Amino acid sequence: MGTFIAIVARDLKLSFRRPSEVLNPLFFFVIVTSLFPLALEPDETSLRTIGVGVLWVSALLAQLLGLDGLFRNDAEDGTLEQLLLSPVPHGVLVLAKITAHWIVSSLPLVALAPLVAIAFRLPDGALPALGAALLLATPTLSVLSAIGAALTLGIKHSGPIIGLLVLPLASPLLIFGARATDLAGYGEPTAGPLYLLAALAVLAISVGPLAVAAALRVGVE
Amino acid sequence: MSGASAPAAVAAGLDARELAIFRGEHCLFEGLDFNVRPGQVALVVGPNGAGKTTLLRVLAGLAPPTHGIVRWGGADVRSLPVHLRGEIAYRGHADGLKRELTVRENLDFCRRIWNAGASVDAIAAELRLDTRLDVHGRNLSAGQRRRVGLGCLKLGGARLWILDEPTTHLDAAGRDLVIDWITRHADAGGCAVVATHQPDELSRPGTLVIEL
Numbered sequence: 001m002g003t004f005i006a007i008v009a010r011d012l013k014l015s016f017r018r019p020s021e022v023l024n025p026l027f028f029f030v031i032v033t034s035l036f037p038l039a040l041e042p043d044e045t046s047l048r049t050i051g052v053g054v055l056w057v058s059a060l061l062a063q064l065l066g067l068d069g070l071f072r073n074d075a076e077d078g079t080l081e082q083l084l085l086s087p088v089p090h091g092v093l094v095l096a097k098i099t100a101h102w103i104v105s106s107l108p109l110v111a112l113a114p115l116v117a118i119a120f121r122l123p124d125g126a127l128p129a130l131g132a133a134l135l136l137a138t139p140t141l142s143v144l145s146a147i148g149a150a151l152t153l154g155i156k157h158s159g160p161i162i163g164l165l166v167l168p169l170a171s172p173l174l175i176f177g178a179r180a181t182d183l184a185g186y187g188e189p190t191a192g193p194l195y196l197l198a199a200l201a202v203l204a205i206s207v208g209p210l211a212v213a214a215a216l217r218v219g220v221e
Numbered sequence: 222m223s224g225a226s227a228p229a230a231v232a233a234g235l236d237a238r239e240l241a242i243f244r245g246e247h248c249l250f251e252g253l254d255f256n257v258r259p260g261q262v263a264l265v266v267g268p269n270g271a272g273k274t275t276l277l278r279v280l281a282g283l284a285p286p287t288h289g290i291v292r293w294g295g296a297d298v299r300s301l302p303v304h305l306r307g308e309i310a311y312r313g314h315a316d317g318l319k320r321e322l323t324v325r326e327n328l329d330f331c332r333r334i335w336n337a338g339a340s341v342d343a344i345a346a347e348l349r350l351d352t353r354l355d356v357h358g359r360n361l362s363a364g365q366r367r368r369v370g371l372g373c374l375k376l377g378g379a380r381l382w383i384l385d386e387p388t389t390h391l392d393a394a395g396r397d398l399v400i401d402w403i404t405r406h407a408d409a410g411g412c413a414v415v416a417t418h419q420p421d422e423l424s425r426p427g428t429l430v431i432e433l
Binding site: 002003006007010013014017018076077078079081082083084085086087088089220221 | 281283285330
């Protein structure tokens, strides 16, 4: 546990010392989502219809933006090799790095999303469901992206390839997340899609780090 | 010693059997057998491009050999059991420190990851980094970065040191310190495999020389 916290703390510290990597995806999210209402007919129904979709798609893409450096930064300066040789179990190491990445990339997004939703005139009732769905979907997305980042460690400028790898796998998150937000907007119960998102998160967090660790070992060769 | 499947004749320490490494189609070496006993230092020598770094990475378990097996304490280095993990330290050309972190933060992170009891301040003083502890990695010279990397090695307390030209970028005092550390490490029962272009520096009776 001590080593887990040490790795998370180190990665958070590193992110705050090169803030552009954290801020760029957030700016992307805010800019894309605020441009849509400007370009569309400013009537409430059409905004509301596409709002949920735009929000989720931009959140997904924003997550992918900051991803390339997840393992690459450590691989380039040799610290990844040191971490892999250290007594820290590889699963713990990977989970710690994913946790740190999730804290800096997803939590701000979850906090921003309700504000953006207001621009799309989403009903107030949908906001809690939107937050909950994002909170449940982003850990899965972080794990999936980590698998992509680890598999493409040997490739320079792997961003587009990570997208190709991760986005198809992430489509259930998009479907259930958007569905939960939609249902809440109509005042219907959202438990179904939220439970499914939670189940996916549990699956991803328990199995994913082992897959990432295996990919990393191949990646450093 | 663990590994029930290992042959009875497996020796303690680092053991390489019938090692062959290809880079693409090109064979760097094959049929390499050697054993580094506890307390012994092995020097890897050879011209540029002979495969010294590749061999060291294979010995550390970071890359698989094309053929053959490397064992540490009887277990395959590619799948070490829990109680042997962290016994192997590798220091390559990259110094393995974060440019955004200060010297103290880098060393302290190593200490926590390796669960080491050693004191960061004592190591830093030995490396003459004690006045640079609050400097960020990116503001250090190449030699100072190398010193931080070596500080992490010392902090980790691994039993097998695998070092790729550890004295590069170091001044005379730094070289002497590294040689002193390796000698003391071996005297305390540790193993070391060192790739070097100056084998004379570390040669002493009992030193194994691996020529590629």
